[in-house]
Amino acid sequence: MSDKAFFEISTERAVLGIGGADRATFLQGLISNDTTRIGDSCAIFAALLTPQGKFAFDLMLVGDGERYLVDAEAGRRADLLKRLKMFKLRSQVTLDDLDADLVVVHLFGGDTLARLGLAAEPGQAKRLAGGVVFVDPRLATLGARSFLPRASAQQTLQELGFEAAAPGAFRQHRYGLGVPEGSTDLTPDKSILLECGFDEMHGIDWQKGCYMGQELTARTKYRGLVRKRLLPVRFEGPALVPGTILDSGGKEAGEVRAVDGSVGLALIRLEHLDALKGAGLSHFGTSVIADVPGWMKLPEPV
Incomplete structure (x- = not known):
């Protein structure tokens, strides 16, 4: 496949629109990244957190003239809109569900970025066929993401030489790179951004x-309170189910968070990371082997 x-038209992500004169200042006090960077040529990755600092929603935002287009989890977009409306007050902001008009498309593999005329620079964006396309603002190795008119998206991409991927192929691609997305991989009201790679994936402006x-x-x-990291894992033997606790010498080494066939993500206690490398940990006949992606920066051993 390399x-x-x-291209894969996503059923798990949807497009929202945020417009109005106060859209930048409104979001600046809510999300983890800098809204002044958002433009028609620049997309950003960010999180909306709970007041206690835990994960609530992951977002990608790009400019579209006088509004932002926002990539959000499809199944939770009504909750996101409801939460944003709570903070709107008297701000000049409009909030719209654009799912009927635009689809989210994952573009990956081969010469994806060159085919789109994009450099391997996270967040670089341009117009495309009545919509927008941008390099994934988390990691350029993920490929690109596009918001395209629902009626013409497939034809547009086929004319550019993209082939339809098997359903779920992008998820496998993400898991191989150790990148979480949405509430399947990140636990609302519990996950902490720095344990889940948001810093290295350009999702936080300090x-x-x-x-x-x-x-x-x-x-x-x-x-320096990061003691766990969400890491890509592979399973040799029957795949485990999310929520499985991994044991190392009678101590909890981590928890499986997401599974897709023989790969997935697990939140690993860094003190037990070495035990999950190489042959991995054995869990009732299944070896669980963790990897540390090249983009990830782990704290220096004490």
Whole structure:
């Protein structure tokens, strides 16, 4: 599959629109990244947190003239809109569900970025066939993401030489790179951004000032409180189910968070990471083997 460029129309992500004169300042106090960077040529990755600093929603935002287009989890978009409306107050902001008009498309493999005329620079964006396409703002190795008119998306991409991927192929691609997405991989009201790679994946701006949940995020970083990391794992033997606790010498080494066939993600206690490398840990006949992706920066051993 690596020599071909693929597209997959997502059923798990949806497009929202945020417009109005106050859209930048409104979001600046809510999300983890800097809204001043959002433009028609630049997309960003960010999180909306709970007041306690735990994960609530993961987002990608790109400019579209006088509004932002926002990639959000499809099954939870009504909850996201409801939460945003709670904070709107008198701000000049409009919030719209654009799922009937636009689809989210994953573009990956082969010469995807070159085919789209994009450099391997996370977040670089351009117009495409009545919509927008951008390099994944988390990691360029993930490929690109596009918001396209629902009626013409497939034809547009086929004309560019992309082939339709098997359902779920992009998820396998993500898991291989250790990248979580949505509430399947990240636990709302529980997951912590720095345990889940948001810093290395350009999802946090440390200079922007206050936003909801910023205090815990900053304290976790500057006090060196990261003791776990969400890592890609593979299973040799029957795949385990999400929620499985991994044991190392009678101690909890981690928890399986997401599974797709023989790969998945697990939240690993860093003190037990070495035990999950190489042959991995055995769990009732299944070897669980963890990897540390090249993009990830782990704390230096004490």
